[in-house]
Amino acid sequence: MQGQSRSRDLIIFLNQVLGVRDDYVFEHSRRVAQIAVAIGRRLGLPREDLEELRLAGLLHDLGKADIPDTTLNKPGPLDKDEWEAMRGHPLAGRDMVHRYFNGEALRTKITTGIMFHHERWDGSGYPTGLRGKEIPVLARILCLADVFDAMTSERSYHPPRPVGEARAYICQGAGSHFDPEVVDAFLRTFVEEADMAADGGG
Ligand SMILES: [Fe+2]
Numbered sequence: 001m002q003g004q005s006r007s008r009d010l011i012i013f014l015n016q017v018l019g020v021r022d023d024y025v026f027e028h029s030r031r032v033a034q035i036a037v038a039i040g041r042r043l044g045l046p047r048e049d050l051e052e053l054r055l056a057g058l059l060h061d062l063g064k065a066d067i068p069d070t071t072l073n074k075p076g077p078l079d080k081d082e083w084e085a086m087r088g089h090p091l092a093g094r095d096m097v098h099r100y101f102n103g104e105a106l107r108t109k110i111t112t113g114i115m116f117h118h119e120r121w122d123g124s125g126y127p128t129g130l131r132g133k134e135i136p137v138l139a140r141i142l143c144l145a146d147v148f149d150a151m152t153s154e155r156s157y158h159p160p161r162p163v164g165e166a167r168a169y170i171c172q173g174a175g176s177h178f179d180p181e182v183v184d185a186f187l188r189t190f191v192e193e194a195d196m197a198a199d200g201g202g
Helices: 004-020 024-043 047-059 062-066 081-089 089-101 107-116 138-151 162-170 180-198
Strands: none
Touching: 004 089, 024 047, 024 138, 024 180, 047 107, 047 138, 062 089, 081 089, 107 138, 138 162, 138 180, 162 180
Protein backbone atom coordinates (compact mmCIF):
# COMPACT_ATOMS: atom_id res chain seq x y z
CA MET A 1 0.00 0.00 0.00
CA GLN A 2 1.21 3.50 -0.66
CA GLY A 3 0.93 4.55 2.99
CA GLN A 4 2.97 1.58 4.17
CA SER A 5 5.73 2.07 1.62
CA ARG A 6 5.93 5.75 2.51
CA SER A 7 6.14 4.80 6.13
CA ARG A 8 8.99 2.34 5.43
CA ASP A 9 10.72 4.97 3.35
CA LEU A 10 10.51 7.47 6.18
CA ILE A 11 11.87 5.03 8.74
CA ILE A 12 14.84 4.23 6.50
CA PHE A 13 15.40 7.95 6.04
CA LEU A 14 15.22 8.56 9.77
CA ASN A 15 17.64 5.76 10.50
CA GLN A 16 20.10 7.07 7.94
CA VAL A 17 20.02 10.60 9.27
CA LEU A 18 19.73 10.03 12.99
CA GLY A 19 20.28 6.38 13.85
CA VAL A 20 23.88 6.33 12.77
CA ARG A 21 24.96 9.17 14.94
CA ASP A 22 22.49 9.38 17.79
CA ASP A 23 20.80 6.28 19.12
CA TYR A 24 18.95 8.26 21.73
CA VAL A 25 17.15 10.55 19.28
CA PHE A 26 16.27 7.58 17.07
CA GLU A 27 14.87 5.42 19.89
CA HIS A 28 13.22 8.42 21.53
CA SER A 29 11.48 9.24 18.25
CA ARG A 30 10.12 5.71 17.96
CA ARG A 31 8.74 5.84 21.50
CA VAL A 32 7.26 9.32 21.01
CA ALA A 33 5.45 8.07 17.91
CA GLN A 34 4.02 5.15 19.89
CA ILE A 35 2.90 7.27 22.84
CA ALA A 36 1.45 9.97 20.60
CA VAL A 37 -0.63 7.49 18.60
CA ALA A 38 -2.05 5.99 21.79
CA ILE A 39 -3.09 9.47 22.95
CA GLY A 40 -4.51 10.30 19.53
CA ARG A 41 -6.52 7.10 19.56
CA ARG A 42 -7.91 7.95 22.98
CA LEU A 43 -8.89 11.40 21.65
CA GLY A 44 -10.80 9.69 18.83
CA LEU A 45 -8.70 11.01 15.95
CA PRO A 46 -9.48 9.45 12.57
CA ARG A 47 -7.24 6.61 11.39
CA GLU A 48 -5.63 8.80 8.72
CA ASP A 49 -4.60 11.34 11.36
CA LEU A 50 -3.17 8.58 13.53
CA GLU A 51 -0.88 7.46 10.72
CA GLU A 52 0.25 11.05 10.15
CA LEU A 53 0.81 11.43 13.87
CA ARG A 54 2.98 8.32 13.87
CA LEU A 55 5.11 9.63 11.02
CA ALA A 56 5.37 13.09 12.58
CA GLY A 57 6.45 11.42 15.83
CA LEU A 58 9.17 9.46 14.05
CA LEU A 59 10.42 12.61 12.36
CA HIS A 60 9.82 15.26 15.01
CA ASP A 61 13.49 15.72 16.04
CA LEU A 62 15.04 15.20 12.64
CA GLY A 63 16.34 18.77 12.72
CA LYS A 64 18.67 17.77 15.56
CA ALA A 65 20.81 15.95 13.00
CA ASP A 66 22.63 19.24 12.36
CA ILE A 67 23.23 20.01 16.03
CA PRO A 68 26.60 18.91 17.51
CA ASP A 69 26.60 16.12 20.11
CA THR A 70 28.30 18.47 22.56
CA THR A 71 25.17 20.62 22.53
CA LEU A 72 22.61 17.77 22.40
CA ASN A 73 24.20 15.97 25.36
CA LYS A 74 25.35 18.96 27.38
CA PRO A 75 24.72 18.39 31.08
CA GLY A 76 24.45 22.05 32.04
CA PRO A 77 22.50 25.01 30.66
CA LEU A 78 23.04 25.89 27.00
CA ASP A 79 24.80 29.10 26.05
CA LYS A 80 23.16 31.58 23.70
CA ASP A 81 24.44 30.05 20.44
CA GLU A 82 23.68 26.51 21.56
CA TRP A 83 20.18 27.50 22.57
CA GLU A 84 19.63 29.21 19.21
CA ALA A 85 20.70 25.99 17.46
CA MET A 86 18.29 23.97 19.60
CA ARG A 87 15.44 26.38 18.93
CA GLY A 88 16.02 25.97 15.22
CA HIS A 89 15.49 22.20 15.09
CA PRO A 90 11.71 22.17 14.44
CA LEU A 91 12.07 24.34 11.33
CA ALA A 92 15.28 22.57 10.24
CA GLY A 93 13.46 19.23 10.51
CA ARG A 94 10.56 20.44 8.45
CA ASP A 95 12.95 21.75 5.77
CA MET A 96 14.90 18.46 5.71
CA VAL A 97 11.71 16.51 5.12
CA HIS A 98 10.73 18.86 2.30
CA ARG A 99 14.18 18.51 0.71
CA TYR A 100 14.34 14.76 1.05
CA PHE A 101 10.99 14.22 -0.57
CA ASN A 102 11.80 16.72 -3.26
CA GLY A 103 8.36 17.76 -4.37
CA GLU A 104 6.45 14.76 -3.11
CA ALA A 105 4.40 16.80 -0.71
CA LEU A 106 4.04 15.23 2.68
CA ARG A 107 0.68 15.78 4.27
CA THR A 108 0.59 19.19 5.89
CA LYS A 109 -0.29 17.63 9.23
CA ILE A 110 3.05 15.81 9.33
CA THR A 111 5.13 18.87 8.59
CA THR A 112 3.17 21.07 11.00
CA GLY A 113 3.53 18.38 13.66
CA ILE A 114 7.31 18.57 13.25
CA MET A 115 7.35 22.35 13.10
CA PHE A 116 5.20 23.05 16.16
CA HIS A 117 6.09 20.28 18.62
CA HIS A 118 7.82 22.75 20.98
CA GLU A 119 4.95 25.23 21.10
CA ARG A 120 3.22 25.51 24.47
CA TRP A 121 -0.48 25.89 25.21
CA ASP A 122 0.11 29.30 26.88
CA GLY A 123 2.08 30.70 23.92
CA SER A 124 5.51 30.57 25.59
CA GLY A 125 6.96 27.90 23.28
CA TYR A 126 8.98 28.08 20.06
CA PRO A 127 9.51 28.65 17.15
CA THR A 128 6.42 30.84 16.66
CA GLY A 129 4.68 31.29 20.03
CA LEU A 130 1.35 29.96 18.78
CA ARG A 131 -1.05 29.32 21.66
CA GLY A 132 -4.01 27.09 22.51
CA LYS A 133 -5.85 25.59 19.61
CA GLU A 134 -3.86 27.71 17.15
CA ILE A 135 -1.30 24.92 17.61
CA PRO A 136 -2.19 21.98 15.37
CA VAL A 137 -3.57 19.10 17.43
CA LEU A 138 -0.90 16.67 16.25
CA ALA A 139 1.78 19.02 17.56
CA ARG A 140 -0.06 19.40 20.90
CA ILE A 141 -0.01 15.62 21.28
CA LEU A 142 3.62 15.28 20.21
CA CYS A 143 4.63 17.95 22.73
CA LEU A 144 3.31 15.90 25.64
CA ALA A 145 4.61 12.57 24.34
CA ASP A 146 8.03 14.16 23.81
CA VAL A 147 8.25 15.55 27.36
CA PHE A 148 7.01 12.32 28.96
CA ASP A 149 9.53 10.18 27.11
CA ALA A 150 12.40 12.61 27.65
CA MET A 151 11.72 12.66 31.41
CA THR A 152 11.40 8.90 31.81
CA SER A 153 14.44 8.04 29.61
CA GLU A 154 18.05 7.87 30.65
CA ARG A 155 20.13 10.71 29.26
CA SER A 156 23.78 11.53 29.63
CA TYR A 157 22.78 14.37 31.96
CA HIS A 158 19.99 12.75 34.00
CA PRO A 159 18.85 9.29 35.07
CA PRO A 160 15.34 8.18 34.09
CA ARG A 161 12.76 9.82 36.34
CA PRO A 162 9.97 7.76 37.85
CA VAL A 163 6.69 7.66 35.91
CA GLY A 164 4.93 9.23 38.92
CA GLU A 165 7.21 12.27 38.78
CA ALA A 166 6.63 12.68 35.03
CA ARG A 167 2.88 12.32 35.57
CA ALA A 168 2.92 15.02 38.26
CA TYR A 169 4.90 17.35 35.98
CA ILE A 170 2.45 16.81 33.14
CA CYS A 171 -0.59 17.33 35.39
CA GLN A 172 0.90 20.58 36.69
CA GLY A 173 1.47 21.72 33.11
CA ALA A 174 -2.14 21.22 31.98
CA GLY A 175 -3.35 24.60 30.73
CA SER A 176 0.14 26.15 30.65
CA HIS A 177 2.61 23.84 28.92
CA PHE A 178 0.07 21.31 27.64
CA ASP A 179 -3.43 21.16 26.17
CA PRO A 180 -5.66 20.03 29.08
CA GLU A 181 -7.63 17.67 26.83
CA VAL A 182 -4.41 16.00 25.69
CA VAL A 183 -3.29 15.66 29.31
CA ASP A 184 -6.60 14.04 30.16
CA ALA A 185 -6.30 11.57 27.27
CA PHE A 186 -2.70 10.80 28.28
CA LEU A 187 -3.68 10.12 31.88
CA ARG A 188 -6.52 7.85 30.86
CA THR A 189 -4.26 5.98 28.44
CA PHE A 190 -1.01 5.48 30.29
CA VAL A 191 -1.35 6.19 33.93
CA GLU A 192 -4.35 3.93 34.47
CA GLU A 193 -2.46 1.14 32.74
CA ALA A 194 0.68 1.76 34.80
CA ASP A 195 -1.33 1.86 38.04
CA MET A 196 -3.08 -1.39 37.17
CA ALA A 197 0.23 -3.06 36.39
CA ALA A 198 1.74 -1.78 39.66
CA ASP A 199 -1.25 -3.07 41.60
CA GLY A 200 -0.99 -6.44 39.88
CA GLY A 201 -4.49 -5.84 38.50
CA GLY A 202 -5.71 -7.21 35.18
FE1 LIG B 1 12.23 18.46 19.63
